[in-house]
Amino acid sequence: MNDELFNLIERxxxxxxxxxxxxxxxxxxxxxxxxxxxxxxxxxxxxxxxxAVTEFLGLTKGTVSQSLKVLExxxxxxxxxxxxDKRITHLKVTEVGNIFLAATCPPxxxxxxxxxxxxxxxxxxxxLLSEILRNYxxxxxxxxxxVCRNCKFNQKTPEGIVCGLTQESLSTGDTLLICREYCT
Ligand code: SF4
Numbered sequence: 133m134n135d136e137l138f139n140l141i142e143r144x145x146x147x148x149x150x151x152x153x154x155x156x157x158x159x160x161x162x163x164x165x166x167x168x169x170x171x172x173x174x175x176x177x178x179x180x181x182x183x184a185v186t187e188f189l190g191l192t193k194g195t196v197s198q199s200l201k202v203l204e205x206x207x208x209x210x211x212x213x214x215x216x217d218k219r220i221t222h223l224k225v226t227e228v229g230n231i232f233l234a235a236t237c238p239p240x241x242x243x244x245x246x247x248x249x250x251x252x253x254x255x256x257x258x259x260l261l262s263e264i265l266r267n268y269x270x271x272x273x274x275x276x277x278x279v280c281r282n283c284k285f286n287q288k289t290p291e292g293i294v295c296g297l298t299q300e301s302l303s304t305g306d307t308l309l310i311c312r313e314y315c316t
Pocket of ligand 1: 283286295297311312
């Protein structure tokens with residue numbers, strides 16, 4: 133069963149890579165640059181730094197820095213200093229970047245294949261894959277990078293949703309993003 137699961141996930145990943153690579157070529161992007169761009173469109177304000185991208189992709193700082201420079205030169209991302217801590221630089225996806233991602237991520241053929249499943253099957257599959265991902269991250273000793281709404285620090289208070297770690301308010305949109313501080 134383990135081999136079968138590995139095989140299936142590997143083949144899915146391969147198809148996804150092929151389709152996204154083809155889309156990226158239209159902008160002259162390498163797969164790693166596309167991955168960094170996609171990550172930055174899904175992560176929250178605590179996770180949009182060079183270090184977080186490096187941790188998420190599991191690559192060297194040099195490779196990630198080069199990829200970010202390419203994204204910046206193509207005006208797909210911009211750097212913004214943190215308002216309260218000038219040592220922190222956030223990497224924000226621009227409108228051009230978001231337009232590119234909206235047209236290419238997830239790839240069209242992948243969406244067509246997934247929407248052939250019922251809503252319930254899609255939801256059950258997402259739950260099972262999330263569980264495998266979480267277990268794998270723990271076993272591999274990798275930072276979890278989970279979705280905020282499932283984090284143990286995500287607190288619902290009478291005043292709204294609050295991050296128990298930073299004590300900052302979270303919008304509903306924030307709770308759908310990936311966070312490097314995520315904790316189960
Ligand atoms: S609640 Fe958890 S996942 Fe959400 S911002 Fe706070 S630490 Fe990150």
